[in-house]
Structure formats: C-alpha cells, structure tokens
C-alpha cells in the first residue's frame with residue numbers, strides 16, 4: 001500500500017506544504033512514471049494553490065442546514081473500507097494488448113495525479129485554515145482523495161510501476177488560482193468526475209464482457225465521493241452569491257467550456273481504451289457533458305448549451321487542431337511555424353465556443369442533489 005496520510009481515526013494529516021517554500025526534493029531519483037505525472041501540459045492534470053486566507057473567509061452560514069446534513073454524510077464515511085482490493089480483484093496485465101496497456105496506464109497515472117492534486121489542495125486548505133466549517137470539510141475531502149489516489153497506486157503495482165507521491169508534492173509545478181476560480185474549477189472537476197465514472201460504470205454493468213480491468217467495478221461508490229465533494233463546493237458558492245453574479249457569469253462560462261474541451265480532446269487521445277470498453281469517445285463525451293450540465297443547474301446561473309450542434313462542431317475542430325499541433329512538433333522550423341498558426345486558430349475556436357448562446361438557469365431553492373444517474 002502506498003504511504004499516504006491516514007485519516008481513519010480523524011487524526012490530522014501531515015502533507016508537506018505545497019508551493020515554492022518547499023524544501024529540497026528527496027535524494028532518490030524519481031521513476032519514469034513519476035516523471036510523467038510531474039509533467040505539466042495543456043491536457044495533464046495540474047496541482048493548484050490559492051490564497052488560502054481569502055478562501056478561509058468564506059462563510060457557509062446562509063446554507064447552514066444543508067451544510068450540516070452534508071458534513072454528517074462525510075462523517076458517516078460510507079466508503080471506509082471500499083478502496084481495498086478483495087476477492088473480486090482478478091487481473092493479469094499480460095492479457096492486455098500493448099497499445100491498450102499503454103493507454104490504460106496513461107489513464108491510471110493521469111487519474112492518480114488528478115486525485116492527488118485534490119488531496120494536496122484540500123489538505124493544504126485544512127492546514128492553513130481557521131474557519132471550522134471549512135476545515136472540517138477539507139479534512140474529509142482530503143481523506144477521500146488520499147484513498148482514491150492510494151487505491152490507484154495499488155492498482156499500478158500489478159504493472160510493476162508506481163508514482164512517488166512525496167516527490168510529486170515537492171517537484172510538480174503549482175498553478176495559482178484565486179479562490180473563486182478554485183471553486184469553479186474544482187466544482188466542475190468533481191462533478192464531471194462523477195459523470196465520467198458513473199457513465200463508465202453503467203455501461204460496463206450492461207456490457208460486462210467489455211470490463212477489461214477490475215478497477216471499473218469500484219467506480220460506483222467512488223464517484224459518489226466525487227459527487228459529494230461537488231455538493232460541498234456548490235454549497236460554498238451558493239452561500240456566497242456574489243460569486244455567481246455580474247462578470248463572474250463570464251468566468252463560469254469560461255470554466256465550463258475549458259473543462260468540456262479538455263475532456264473531449266484528452267479522451268480522444270485514448271482510442272484503444274474506449275474501443276476496448278465499447279465506448280465511442282464522442283458519444284461518451286456528450287453523455288458526460290449532459291449529466292454534468294444537468295447537475296450544474298444546482299449552482300450555475302448560466303449553462304453552456306452542450307446539446308447545440310455548433311458546440312460539437314467546434315469541439316471537433318479543437319480536436320483536429322490539437323492533433324495537428326501534436327503532428328507538427330517534430331517538424332523543425334516549419335513545424336514551429338505551423339504550430340503557431342494552429343495555436344492561434346485554437347484560441348479563435350475557444351473564443352467561438354465562449355460566444356455560443358448559453359442557457360440561463362434559475363437557481364433552485366435548495367442546492368443539494370442526489371447522485372441519481
């Protein structure tokens with residue numbers, strides 16, 4: 001089992017402090033998988049830091065009743081014990097064809113990095129905070145993400161690889177987001193994480209012959225954790241309504257477009273994995289966007305129209321541009337010129353996505369939703 005902070009007895013965690021104040025990286029050289037997780041690219045999961053003092057000032061008083069009910073759910077910890085490999089776990093990595101094996105490993109490492117990114121951010125917010133409500137929440141969320149990351153690292157052992165999480169905390173680059181951007185981005189990432197995992201789970205439940213790895217059996221309870229994390233972030237935004245009005249509506253649009261576009265392009269880079277599951281990445285993407293958008297009605301006053309044919313056309317164009325950029329990388333000077341042109345076109349297409357007509361949404365009286373998909 002990978003060593004991660006233990007939260008089982010409600011003890012405090014001791015994750016190293018992220019950010020430039022960190023000490024030297026460990027002397028042991030990181031392995032190849034760790035170095036891959038450390039890379040920062042447009043599509044790879046990032047580590048985030050923020051103004052923790054400002055974040056700590058958010059009050060949740062206007063949503064107190066819903067908040068307390070949610071914290072009670074976190075405390076009940078239904079998934080304690082879920083993230084362990086049991087008798088149902090049976091897997092021989094040699095059964096996977098090489099291309100599928102490579103893509104699946106890439107998926108695991110990327111998922112682990114995303115899980116651990118959440119863990120580091122929430123643990124840091126807990127460590128630096130004084131706001132009792134938020135500290136309690138962040139403690140539980142870091143607990144869950146640590147379990148998720150640890151479980152994936154366990155799965156990687158079958159492939160004889162692992163990611164050195166201690167090294168990542170120290171060596172990976174941190175992206176600074178203001179607290180409100182952290183809320184928009186992490187809310188969307190938790191909810192889209194739920195939508196992705198539940199869509200895969202339901203699909204493989206109906207097509208068990210396509211379940212090429214046992215980890216997918218764990219996705220249902222797993223995504224309920226992510227759903228709950230999203231609920232918490234939604235409540236934080238609903239309790240501070242200025243985050244949802246005025247110019248912030250534009251930012252909310254921007255983050256929806258950015259998250260959907262990133263997922264669309266990233267998933268298309270794993271054709272073997274989707275083929276093995278019997279999923280068409282485009283259809284799968286649209287289904288996930290539909291679920292995510294439906295959930296976002298609990299908090300966002302403006303929603304990207306994910307059913308618009310133009311939305312899909314522009315996503316397809318982004319995908320072609322991304323493939324073009326990838327292909328041009330090895331093309332020397334001419335390749336660099338081509339890359340610049342394609343990047344400029346990408347900015348333009350992103351702009352077009354942002355300018356598409358949106359749906360305005362009247363927020364419901366109460367925020368909480370059930371993971372009913």
Ligand SMILES: [Fe+2]
Nearest residue numbers: 115144145148
């Ligand atoms: Fe997670």
Ligand SMILES: [Fe+2]
Nearest residue numbers: 118190226229
């Ligand atoms: Fe999460």
